Amino acid sequence: ANNGTGKNGSLTPVDPKTGKPGQQIPVDDPYNMYFMPDGSSAIIVDEALRQLDLRDPQTMALKSVIATPDCAGINHADFSVDGSYAIFTCEYGDGGLLKVDLKNQKVLGRLDLSRMGMPQDIRLSPDGKVFYVADMMNDGVFLVDGDSFKEIGFIATGIGTHGFVVSRDGKRLYVSNRGSHKMEQGRAKGPGSVTVIDFATRSVVAQWPVPGGGSPDMGNVSADGRQLWLSGRFDSEVYMFDTTSGAVTRIPVGAEPHGLTVWPQPGRYSQGHTGNMR
Numbered sequence: 001a002n003n004g005t006g007k008n009g010s011l012t013p014v015d016p017k018t019g020k021p022g023q024q025i026p027v028d029d030p031y032n033m034y035f036m037p038d039g040s041s042a043i044i045v046d047e048a049l050r051q052l053d054l055r056d057p058q059t060m061a062l063k064s065v066i067a068t069p070d071c072a073g074i075n076h077a078d079f080s081v082d083g084s085y086a087i088f089t090c091e092y093g094d095g096g097l098l099k100v101d102l103k104n105q106k107v108l109g110r111l112d113l114s115r116m117g118m119p120q121d122i123r124l125s126p127d128g129k130v131f132y133v134a135d136m137m138n139d140g141v142f143l144v145d146g147d148s149f150k151e152i153g154f155i156a157t158g159i160g161t162h163g164f165v166v167s168r169d170g171k172r173l174y175v176s177n178r179g180s181h182k183m184e185q186g187r188a189k190g191p192g193s194v195t196v197i198d199f200a201t202r203s204v205v206a207q208w209p210v211p212g213g214g215s216p217d218m219g220n221v222s223a224d225g226r227q228l229w230l231s232g233r234f235d236s237e238v239y240m241f242d243t244t245s246g247a248v249t250r251i252p253v254g255a256e257p258h259g260l261t262v263w264p265q266p267g268r269y270s271q272g273h274t275g276n277m278r
Contacts, residue, residue, distance in 0.1 A: 001032065002024070003047075028049060028053065034079075046074075050068050054105070075088065075090070077122060078123050080146055085146070087144070089120060095117040096112045097119065114142075117136070118138075130152070132164060135161055140156040159178075162176050162177065165219060176192070176216040179192030192232075210239065219261070226244070236254060237253055
């Protein structure tokens with residue numbers, strides 16, 4: 001997704017076998033992209049326009065639009081186990097969540113979290129019971145019951161909580177804490193890190209700092225689960241964490257790497273974003 005303001009965005013198809021790009025497809029403001037669990041549509045998250053565009057997953061022809069006026073900065077999403085609904089994070093304004101009925105293509109409601117914040121990534125637990133919501137301003141993770149659409153808990157993690165990756169065995173959640181940097185004014189100061197949460201106990205079991213600073217953002221685990229790869233958004237680098245020891249390897253890259261995916265990934269189909277497979 002090539003994010004462009006208003007009508008200036010586009011998508012670039014990439015051949016997964018050759019790594020070669022295809023012809024760009026004009027679409028409106030594609031901040032994030034997902035796919036319906038049943039494969040019927042691609043979902044283009046139009047952040048600036050506050051709407052979701054449902055497009056043909058092959059041609060990207062527009063099929064329908066779901067207006068989301070009450071979700072400023074509509075951003076990340078994940079789906080319920082049965083695929084009947086999705087929950088999207090609202091990054092701006094007071095922060096909050098939006099629940100969307102995918103079958104009937106309508107908004108079911110908005111949830112304001114107990115503390116004003118800046119919700120970022122969201123991930124459903126492997127048992128399908130709880131949505132985990134990263135909040136960059138509250139430096140931690142909100143727990144939300146998706147069916148009742150109620151907040152049920154909070155886990156403190158680290159400064160600038162931003163992204164999620166699930167371990168290959170489905171037992172742990174890797175939480176990237178982006179830390180503070182010169183572009184975020186009025187924030188608590190501190191380096192980036194990764195927090196490891198155990199799904200069974202919903203508790204922190206490890207904390208992996210980035211030595212000397214760093215800004216871990218979005219990424220994936222390797223196919224064997226031994227490596228966690230994350231982009232370093234504001235440090236022009238990529239990190240590889242050893243998932244056994246938490247040791248970090250740094251690789252210099254270009255400016256502001258916002259995300260990466262590790263390919264190939266196990267799974268039958270993609271749900272979009274940074275290589276989320278099922």
